[in-house]
Amino acid sequence: MQSIVSSHHLCLAPPPPVLCQRLLCHRVPSIRLPSRRSTTSLRLFPCAAVSRESEMAAKEDGQDPRIPKIASSIRVIPDFPKPGIMFQDITTLLLDTEAFKDTIDVFVERYKGKGISVVAGVEARGFIFGPPIALAIGAKFVPMRKPKKLPGKVISEEYSLEYGTDKIEMHVGAVEPGERAIIIDDLIATGGTLAAAIRLLERVGVKIVECACVIELPELKGREKLGEAPLFILVASDAA
């Protein structure tokens, strides 16, 4: 059984059999959610359901009860891809059909009917969450790709990562000036990737309505790099 550790002591269940990270849920920062942590990247955990009590606690706090389940479906792999990095692995979320659907639904409910014509997804993991959201809200999906992947004429922006540097590119003509976009990725760490995506779209006159990620690592203060673009996240993790 998973446990939720709440500052309101709404639910204190026995600790799970694996080490836990602390996850802080969006909109109710006082609730801390443990998630899975593994010492090997080869072992895939099945996604356990959150306990009934945990779901009730989330409801009493006015929080979307889907969020704790989404949080608990994310695995953390220490020291990947290099020592010191606590890697937030969303592949376990993808194995959990309910958590995956709920993740997409939460975003769709937020953005449907908001006049958004562009969903920009950042390679690679933004390509998992972006397309179903784009289809559901009736927007086009624009891939923001790693260098030398797009065959047409591109514009590009460089950025730095929590573990290295990189560049993203977008096809010229994929978007029109005046269009309204959301930018989707799985995670914001230092914010360098999303900041580069914002710069790319703004260079061609697109309005960034919001950036949306499943996970934020708040300790890395990535949202401070986003300028005036708002950030919407489902889960905040202090395992940076």
Ligand SMILES: O=P(O)(O)OC[C@H]1O[C@H](OP(=O)(O)OP(=O)(O)O)[C@H](O)[C@@H]1O
């Ligand atoms: O906020 P930042 O510090 O910029 O980091 C966040 C980015 O890092 C990860 O992608 P990564 O560059 O590892 O590429 P991948 O999805 O291709 O593995 C993640 O999916 C985000 O895109």
Ligand SMILES: Nc1ncnc2[nH]cnc12
């Ligand atoms: N800690 C982390 N986990 C997963 N993806 C990341 N991208 C940058 N930092 C990351």
